[in-house]
Each structure stands twice: as C-alpha cells, then as structure tokens.
Amino acid sequence: VIFCSDYCRTEGIAKFHQVECCILPTLIELDMGITPILTYRVLAQIPLLQLKSIIPKLEVEKHQKTRQLQGFNDQGVYDSSDYETLFHLEGNFGARDLNDLLEKCCKAFILTKMLIKSKCYFVDEHGTPFEPSLYDVILVGSTVFMHLINIQPNSLEICEYQVVPLYKSPTGLDAKSLGGGIYPALSLFNHSCHISATRITYGCHKAIYSLSFITKGSEVCISYGEKFFSHSIDQRRSQLLRNYKFKCNCEACTNNWPTLHFLEKFPKLKQSEKMILRGATGKIAKLNPHNRKRIESYMKELFQKFHNCYLDAMKGKNDADTGTIAIEVLEFIDRFADMPCSLYTDAQEMLEFFVLEKQAPCTYVN
Ligand SMILES: [Zn+2]
Ligand SMILES: [Zn+2]
Structure with a gap:
C-alpha cells in the first residue's frame, strides 16, 4: 500500500486500514474495477455498531424527505464528509437491467464475505471478532449492494496532469490515472x-x-x-x-x-x-x-x-x-x-x- 503523504498514512491507519490490510491483495487480484474497492473502503470506515444505528435512520429519511433534501443534515447543510450524503447519492436503481443487478449482487456477496473473513469488521466494542447474525449479514450485504450501485456512477477518477503544448496533444494535457474517489458535493x-x-x-x-x-x-x-x-x-x-x-x-x-x-x-x-x-x-x-x-x-x-x-x-x-x-x-x-x-x-x-x-x-x- 502506498499512501500519498504522512498525513494520509496516519489517517488511513486510524480509519480503515485495519479492515482493508489483509483483504486488499485479494480485492486487487479479483480485478472487479474501482467501484468494489471504493465500496469496501466506505464500509471499512463505518464500524458495524455505527452502521447498525445509522442505516435504519437513513432508510426512514429516504421515504420521508423529498429527493432534493436527501443528504442535507438537520441544519440544512450538505456536508460531503458526512456519510449521509454518500448514502443518498443517485444510482438509478430503477433504470438498471437484471444482468447489471445480478452482477452487483455477486460482487456484494464477495465483499461481504471479505468483511467477515477480515475478522476486523464483525467485532464487538472491544474489537473481538464474533460470528455475525443473519440480520448483521443482511444489513451489511444490502448496504454493500446499494453502494455498488450508487458509487459506480458517482466515483471520479483521480489523475495527475502533465501539461504539454497543444500541438502535442489536442487538449494540451497528458493525464495519468492514479485511482478513484467519491465527491458527493460534485455529484450534485x-x-x-x-x-x-x-x-x-x-x-x-x-x-x-x-x-x-x-x-x-x-x-x-x-x-x-x-x-x-x-x-x-x-x-x-x-x-x-x-x-x-x-x-x-x-x-x-x-x-x-x-x-x-x-x-x-x-x-x-x-x-x-x-x-x-x-x-x-x-x-x-x-x-x-x-x-x-x-x-x-x-x-x-x-x-x-x-x-x-x-x-x-x-x-x-x-x-x-x-x-x-x-x-x-x-x-x-x-x-x-x-x-x-x-x-x-x-x-x-x-x-x-x-x-x-x-x-x-x-x-x-x-
Ligand atoms: Zn497494512
Ligand atoms: Zn446532451
């Protein structure tokens, strides 16, 4: 794993690296694209206990708030660093065909299995791993499935540009892809x-x-x-x-x-x-x-x-x-x-x- 700076490294180790560390080589090897990697990263940052309290609340919000207001917090602020914004990103579920949904379902199955196998996600408040209940597995699996759908159209490539004269490239730029990210505010x-x-x-x-x-x-x-x-x-x-x-x-x-x-x-x-x-x-x-x-x-x-x-x-x-x-x-x-x-x-x-x-x-x- 390469972190882009000392700051990133400290943040990464504190927030998600533990859940990712042993799984990352397999995740990369499976070559499923950037969306499952980003989805795994999202889950890795929300401990199970937090997920269990937040998802039911956001599900209710989905039905009570109008589409325009979803993602805005109680103060009326759309804060990109808040999970709420990510949860409500548009994935156009209804416009997807069966093959597409089946593919996402298979990937959700694999990612959920990885979260179990990591022995770092399904843990109690002391960090001790436990055998997840069916409820836990369904909650996590369906959250993964939902994110595979809404992160795909909302993730953006992160690239480093090299400026070259216009005669060398019609856009004047040479872009080197470095990875992907999710920017909920930009999705608006x-x-x-x-x-x-x-x-x-x-x-x-x-x-x-x-x-x-x-x-x-x-x-x-x-x-x-x-x-x-x-x-x-x-x-x-x-x-x-x-x-x-x-x-x-x-x-x-x-x-x-x-x-x-x-x-x-x-x-x-x-x-x-x-x-x-x-x-x-x-x-x-x-x-x-x-x-x-x-x-x-x-x-x-x-x-x-x-x-x-x-x-x-x-x-x-x-x-x-x-x-x-x-x-x-x-x-x-x-x-x-x-x-x-x-x-x-x-x-x-x-x-x-x-x-x-x-x-x-x-x-x-x-
Ligand atoms: Zn590591
Ligand atoms: Zn057009």
Whole structure:
C-alpha cells in the first residue's frame, strides 16, 4: 500500500486500514474495477455498531424527505464528509437491467464475505471478532449492494496532469490515472454536453471552475462524458445511458448541435432585445445593443485577438493574456450571440488549459 503523504498514512491507519490490510491483495487480484474497492473502503470506515444505528435512520429519511433534501443534515447543510450524503447519492436503481443487478449482487456477496473473513469488521466494542447474525449479514450485504450501485456512477477518477503544448496533444494535457474517489458535493452538478463549468483535480481534491458566463439562477453544468462538438449525439447518449442510466436532453442534444467538423466558426448575434447587459463590466458594458455596427466591429477585433492568442498557445506560448481573452470571448458570446460556434468551444478549451497549467503539482511520498 502506498499512501500519498504522512498525513494520509496516519489517517488511513486510524480509519480503515485495519479492515482493508489483509483483504486488499485479494480485492486487487479479483480485478472487479474501482467501484468494489471504493465500496469496501466506505464500509471499512463505518464500524458495524455505527452502521447498525445509522442505516435504519437513513432508510426512514429516504421515504420521508423529498429527493432534493436527501443528504442535507438537520441544519440544512450538505456536508460531503458526512456519510449521509454518500448514502443518498443517485444510482438509478430503477433504470438498471437484471444482468447489471445480478452482477452487483455477486460482487456484494464477495465483499461481504471479505468483511467477515477480515475478522476486523464483525467485532464487538472491544474489537473481538464474533460470528455475525443473519440480520448483521443482511444489513451489511444490502448496504454493500446499494453502494455498488450508487458509487459506480458517482466515483471520479483521480489523475495527475502533465501539461504539454497543444500541438502535442489536442487538449494540451497528458493525464495519468492514479485511482478513484467519491465527491458527493460534485455529484450534485448535472451533466450537459455543452458545459458551463469543469472540475479540476488538485491532489485528492477537486475544484469547479466556471467556463462560461453564468447568469444568476441558471444551472451550472459539468460534463460526465463527451462534449457536443467532439462526439455525435448518438455516441454521447449511448455512453451516458450505459454509464449513468439517463437519456441526455441538454441544449446541445435537444437542438442536435453539429460536431466540430460541421460547426460554424463565428456565432450569430442575438436580436438586440435578447442581448444581456446586466452586470457587465469593462468594454462589454459600453456596448449598446442597438448599435449593431459597433458590436460587430468590437467582435471582429476581439476574435482576431483571440485567434492570435490561440496560435501562440499552440506553439506553447501561454501568457496571462490567454485567460483574460478567453474569458472575454466567452462572456461576449454568452451575452450577445447564439450558440453553437467553434470559437466558443475553442475559448473554453483554452481557458481550461490555462487554469490547469497554473495548478500546483501533487507530491507522492511512500
Ligand atoms: Zn497494512
Ligand atoms: Zn446532451
């Protein structure tokens, strides 16, 4: 076992390592994917006695609280470090077929057996192992089964990025996968094939960065899969259905936006009445929606500046202007023009790349 830092090692040994230690080699050897490993880790962190008192309470909550309020504690706070949030994550149980459920059931059987065999889970308050009752086995087994279902679509890959020039990789990034994690608060973000934000990894932490001009009250969407311009609607929908059990009805899917090859480069200006000026600052605030000539010349100049920046970024040059100009392009299009256009997706990619390049690398200590 490799811990990423001394802090992680101390935490790990105190919280879950004992229950995991003797089982981990078998769990890895079985090669069942990341979900059973994460599920085992979740169980390893909740002692049986605690599980027995908390599960019945949460089951009641499931029926009494509306879906929107599940996971929020009595103070109305959604605390990701609280087991409650994990318990209520969406697994789309009803949308799963029999084979899928049977597979989860078999895995739950194996994991429960491992928890028994570890001799560290079914223990009394003094840590002495005992022969679990049928009730205990059913409670633990069904909790494992439930988590195999709801952790699968909610777990995220943890990777370390290496930034490479855009000409070497179309995204400008080389990602090395290190493992997986569950971030209940991030699970609250819905998917859209046309994203307004992106999640970025900092070691074991994730941050959400906005990649568009988000008006007050509108939904912040990230991508669970592919974006509209890189994959066809059929590819996107079938992937989302397979992994997340829902049919995507985002703006891009509903209006069948074209993929990159067929995408217009420049956006069309909105009707003057539909342009959004509220909250604008800087040069954009000075534009008058009814003076379309002025807006057009501003747009031409802005897009030219962006184009030059984009070419520089392709060559590996990436200065402070890159982020600023990408933001200006995104804000301009969101306020004054209609999607889709490739300039917008280019600006989003450039901004994402810019944010990633500034991130601190994570360090690994054995
Ligand atoms: Zn160990
Ligand atoms: Zn979609």
